[in-house]
Amino acid sequence: MFRFPTRFPADIRVPTIGRGCGHLYGYDNNGTSNNYGYIYNPVNRFLQNYDHGRELLAALATQRKTGEFLDVVVQVEGREFPCHRAVLASTRYFKTMLSSMNLSERDSEVIQLCGIDSTSFSKILDFLYTGEICIHKDNVQNILQAAHMLQFDKIVQCCCGFIEDNLCPYNCLGVMRLADMYGVSALKKSSWDMAVSNFSDVTQEDEFVNLSVQELADLVGDQHLKANEEDTVVHSVIKWLDYAPEDRKTGILKILQEVRLSCVRVSVLEKLESHPVIQESVEYLTKVTAAREKHLLGTLRPPTDAKGDEANGSPRRGISDNLAIVVGGWKEAKKFARQEVNPMTPLQSIICCDPDSEKFYHITTLPTPVSGNMSVTSAGRHLYVTGGRVHPRVGQGPHSAPSRQAFRYEFPSDTWLRLPDMPSVRARHQSAVVDGKLFVAGGDAEVTSLVTLDCYDPEEGAWIKIRGRHSLRTSSYLKVIAFRDMLVFIVPEITNVYTLPIVGEHSISSILHAPSQGVVGLEKLCVHAIDVKTKCWRYADTPRLRLGPLNLVDLYILTTTVNNRLYIRTGYTQRSDLYIYDAEENCLTKGGEGDWEENVLRAQCEHSHRYARQEGLVDTIHHYKFGDRHISTRQAQTPFPFALFGHSFLQTKKSRVGWYCRDLAALEKNDEPASSDSGPDADYL
Template identity: 70%
Template sequence: FLDVVVQVEGREFPCHRAVLATTPYFKAMLSSNFTESSSKVVHLRGIDSISFSKILDFLYSGKIRIGKDDVQDILQTARMLQFDTILQYCWEFIQDNLCPANCLGVMRLADMYGLSLLKKSARNMAVSNFSDVTQGEDTAAEFLSLSPQGLLDLLRDEDLKVRDEDDVVTSVIRWLDQVPENRQTAILKILPEIRLSRVRVSVLQKLESHPVIRESAECLAKITAAREKHLLGTRVVGEDASSPRRGTSDNLAIIVGGWKAVTKQHPYYRQYRIIVQPTPLKSIICLDPDSKRYYHVSNIPTPVYGYMSVASAEGYLYVTGGRVQPLVGHGPHTAPSRQAFRYDFSSDTWLRLPDMPAGRAEHQSVVVDGKLFLVGGDTDATSLKTMDCYDPEEGAWIKVPLLPTIHSPS
């Protein structure tokens, strides 16, 4: 028979003591010297009545319905009642519905209730989707309300998944904009976690001009120094500052040069257009397959008409040789170029390297031990058996042995 009434938020729930005693909380309450052990009415405070009703139904039926709108209330009630089975169900539900839009909130929730495995999963989700988590419209509120320590924990993770360090700075700027007067002290700890040498100058300037930064002479000096070193073509001193994060996307497809078709209306058939003199392109387009985003970087200083070679390593992109005259036939009209350029991803700047020893087109290039090697190709319709090498430390092309055989396009 029903021998006790549990009162929660003014609602009364007639129950069996024996059923309630299957939970550690009620077992201790009803079988000890507490007043409730003999009372006909038990008052519970600080508990949601709807959640308690669902948990009570579970005690009698073995079934419970958990949804996105009530999982947190059920979790809180189950924890207060020391109901481990329901806690496990809530944990599994949250885990199954974890996504970039809610991972920061789940991190806080798991930390509040001591759910270490759930917190780890939520943190991994935030680290693996940092750009979406910090810049998405549906996640902005969670990120902007993140505590300084919470932000630091993410930034200190070597596996932080970002397209580049610009994403980190953009996110920090947005975070600083939210209640900036409360974040002046925090920036002193946050700034050292940013790889300043990996941030483009234009983004550094935005950070440098932020009111919170301008009120800190120490922060302002660090950013100004990093920007000036970028402009001088040097790197910020310090291993951590100059190395990319392990989570930084280094899987890029890079489109260099080419032609843009210039058309005009056909003189007789007005519905058609005809191609006239093509225009060479100086633009560089990158595709990040992870985020499925295209984006432009600074144009190459001089257009290359084709047949150049491209190599990348250690945050640099090398573009060498190719044809430098319009493609009007063959031979002398398409003279091979001696030009060589190096693009610095961290500063979004191009550097004109010393001219190559000889013009070269349709060749291959590769970076080995920091040195750029050019192999094969031709010059003025003559296949080359030489191999050129550029040493960045020397800032010059150095001699290397001849190739044993002649290599045409490699």
């Protein structure tokens, strides 16, 4: 007889169970795995089959098919599913059912389920026996319903993941209701975010009109709602209201409180105002009428909250109050255009770019043969257009003489008023309105190097000559702006360093290879200001800066007013600097990071290689954002319908100019300006 030893060596170690350790750990002599593992020592041996669970499930599935050892039947919609009670009891739902002393199913051989379809239950039962289930778009909702009722959390998660992967603007509202029904908060949030981010598309679906008052109010009031125009929001509210006006008229005020009526066009407000439900309520009608009258009377104030999140009078988050206005100029043809195009075709119109819709619109036709090199400025709802030329200065001449003409254009009514001619001819000059008076300065028609200045007083109906400043000389970098009761001239003093190529907004190290343009050193920034009431001049500058080389393309003066101080930037790039002019102290100091937070529009040439002309050519509006840091980022760009030169550019505010009083025609690519809402021949006074 074989006898076990009574003592064993003290250094015997028990190896760890695992695969891939030779025959001792479950490999055949030929080196192939047999999915068995065991621990061996002289005392005992432990065997583990790694596929035992799978083999057991397979055996149970085979028994189910052959009808062996089945001890319970589940009935669903008249179909019977014989199965093993022990398999059912492996789930939380059936374990509670089969073990409860208070339920008849505990000892019953037949279990009847209601509220789910038989096909979905069949798939879930197959999952219990195989661990596999196939979910697709045609069965996911039924399987989700059955799995939720039977408390199969893994299948519920799988269904929700499949639905979320296929979430889109056209099904998100339906998914939101489904997620709410089954209490799946993550899926509900994803579908809500989809609806908020794609509001315009969501409103086209049938589920939209079935939203409750509270759901629509929450959706319209969400601070992250993405709608390029508030008009879209109002149109959707009207659509929702028309679906069941009698049932919903009591809740419309709750929804209107979330609509930014100050950002809705007058024509849309008039449609809302005439709606029968609005007409029935004095409270509703008063609210809408007040918003419309504020537009027409020009009593709306520009939003003071730059972020525009909460206030009902501010644009929604991500929506800008900025508007880019382009006056006149001449269209430039591409170098290799096949069609015969006159590269000097005058625009002869005022157009604008809305950064939200990223479209250009025709505003009005110019009332003069003067086509370009004009100056434009704004005051409230008026645009002042002065000077300019009939033809561009191209070649050796002769060139058309600059103009003395001056006009005032009222945006909301689309009407022009001819002002008295200026005392001097001007072109490529600058203008600003201070204390209700129009000031024009500089230009390429100056007979001396000094900047001359003229003023139009509307009360007098005449031009007044203003004494200039001997130290203020003409410069292509001169910037003239209105600030408080002062007309401010900003002049960067530069020294030419050497000649280098045009490269746009690249680092100095990348400038060193080709097209010729001046590179300069910015020595100091000078501010000349005249108080228009006292006619007194003042002057401030920075110490000599002695900055490194600066590409001329990068040198561009930008201004804004913050806390009653004038903020001045020297460009849009990372190398540009910020300075702050304090009128009270009459000093100019260096600004710091985060001092300027604003969105800025700029007309630039993105594809200069396509055109023969380079100087002053633009084909794109770039949207810049100065954020928490002073470095700017380019957020977006809107291509012009055509390349343009000799134009005048103005950034203003929609709320100031009367943008919401007009319905403007959009321009398409290479489009001729269409007629405005008042026709091409606007009223001329």
